[in-house]
Amino acid sequence: MSSDYELSDNEYYDEDDDEMMYEDDDGSASEMDVDFKITPSAKPKSYEIEYESLTQPQVEKLITQDVEDISGIFGVEPDVASLLLRHFNWNKERLIEKYMDNATAVSVAAGLALPEKAEPSSSRSRSTGSSLGLGIRRATRRNTAEQPKSGKTKILERVSPPADDQPFVCPICFDDSQTKTLSLSCEHKFCSECWNTYVTSKIRTEAEHWITCMAEDCKLVATDEFVKSALKDDAKTFARFQELVVRQFVSCNKNLKYCPYPSCTHTVSCPAGASKSALTTIVPIVSCGANASHKFCFGCAIDADHRPVVCGVAKMWLQKCQDDSETANWIKSNTKECSKCQSTIEKNGGCNHMTCKKCKYEFCWVCMGPWTEHGTAWYSCNRYDEKASIDARDAQSRSRASLERYLHYYNRWANHEQSAKLSVELYAKTERKMEEMQITSDMTWIEVQFMKKAMDEVFKCRMTLKWTYAMAYYLAKNNQKELFEDNQRDLERAVEELSELIESSIDPESALALRQKVTDKTVYVQKRNEIMLEDTANGYLEERWNWNIAVDGFDEPAEIAI
């Protein structure tokens, strides 16, 4: 995207362009807003946001609309209109304003026309010091003694001086047998082979849709038609080029976001999640139409469902985990010692109920405490005992307490992530189990699907649980936090129980009973997850959550606890 910004033309952008897309708060009609009709579906839950998924052709249609508008207003070819829009980052209003003001200057800046002869191409004066904050380029420091830079023909002469009667020699490949040449309106001729390699390399290697002339200092830009002819029959590269244009269009529109999953070309439109101020009341998780698993956050750069915690807090947590990764590394390890007999235990399933193979001691993988305590009503594996840190008097033990507090939450965060990963690996195992059940019991293929459903639910809930620990770490200690942790505990316990059921061995006689149990538990877990998400989402709307640290968009915390 260099050329879009490289400019030079401070004089065209009198406002701070680099922030025009994302900075305007609360959906105040920005110039870039596009009206998308969102088909009203069932009333969304409080933790869901309205959005629409668009395919690439659908976005292309929006692009065509803009292009045709401009083409009609200015009376220019659609290809030219497209380049003007791309140059102005699809800001139609500003383009119209500037173009009406001085069409020639805009055309030159957009690489559509050559500068007037009289005006020396002053790459130096316009690039030095100008900082739009983006792709700053400075003046070329080329030797001016040998080649006074004053125009296009000089370049051709310098590289390979062609006498008029001699055949064309391409100034790039020095091949004199090339008969086919191409040039933009600047008439800088190069052989079609070189153009082909150049355009391909720009698109494929540099992911660039703004392709300028190959001549030194020539700013003329290739139209779609020229790109197509340079690429000859390479339809694949041309398709990639079109995708790059779509990507630019999407990135310039704050209501749109490109699906971040590799090689996916879908776009999501989510005006409700587009303003910064919305991010304190909702977590705008969306998924693209190509695949339901392509979940990502519309409000931040996290390519996953990070509900229930809001973007600002999620980001802070990830940063903290990254900063503290070394101290916390040991937790990620897959092995621990049995606290009774000290033999090494390896975790190989998603369930946290561990039984030592040697001494049969049953314990919780997370807190290493006896499992018996976890089955009872006073399950408290999720709650950090703040008392210990209150007791801390001197600075050293305070800092130790603060690390322990962090580790408490990190430990559980990392554990749910790891368990979720392991349960993915367990899929194959479960599938085998399902086949086995079809043989040993009378159940049909459809009837054994409850196992897969249960696994999916466990995975989903572990993701929720994971992020609840990030949230709890930053929640100020008060009644609301206690209620939050009650919900967290209930969900966690239900998930662990379901997880254990999935991993239990099946004998033919009890298969039907197991099915009933798993199905019931799955429904229950689903409900608990719903409660967790719903209550947190409502809490944002009711401004019930207080943080123990300053969070963008929220009130200042009463006291900083960490």
Add this chain to the structure above:
Amino acid sequence: MDARLRRVNKEITDCKNDKTSKIRVELVDNSPFHLIGSFLGPEGTPYEGGHFEVDIVIPDSYPFQPVKMKFITKVYHPNVSSASGAICLDILKDAWSPVLTLKSTLISLQSLLCSPEPNDPQDAEVAKHYMTSRASFEETAKYWTHIYAGGPGATKGAKVVTATDSASLDEVVMAGLEKAHVDKFEALGFDRSKVIDVLRRLNYRGANVAKLNDDRIVEELLR
């Protein structure tokens, strides 16, 4: 013949045939895709009289992607890394055009030596030196040219010093500092090379000397 090879061969021949510009390219290990380019330091600059060598790698996508160049000869210049020889020049990056050649790029490097751009530095310490005290900067650049590029001031038949046998170098001049300053802090009991290191890092030159009080320097030396 492969278009890239044909083009590079022609460029090498052009350089060989051109006697006026004094730009040379030599093959490394018989490969036309790894070369050493050289040129003389421009007249009227601290680099005058020096012979500068540049490592050149021709990438697979040449000439559609820029050549890779870095100085082999150590150069004291704001846009060249004093440690690695890496160069900050727009035509080696996004301002590259496929019509540029090895020769024109080397000429651009030569002219870069004439006109440093301290506002877009490759080596921030050198750039600071340049901005604070031009005279002192030029003296240092000249000394580097003399030591590393065989520039004037070298005794007859003096060998070009390589980075490894630097024992005989005047480290203070090398760092662009003043002997009196270094002596002063060394007298406080600090290791000489550490003093040089700290003063260079803090840009203890020209008007900056008055701005940096002794406590600040000592604090840094105690770290």
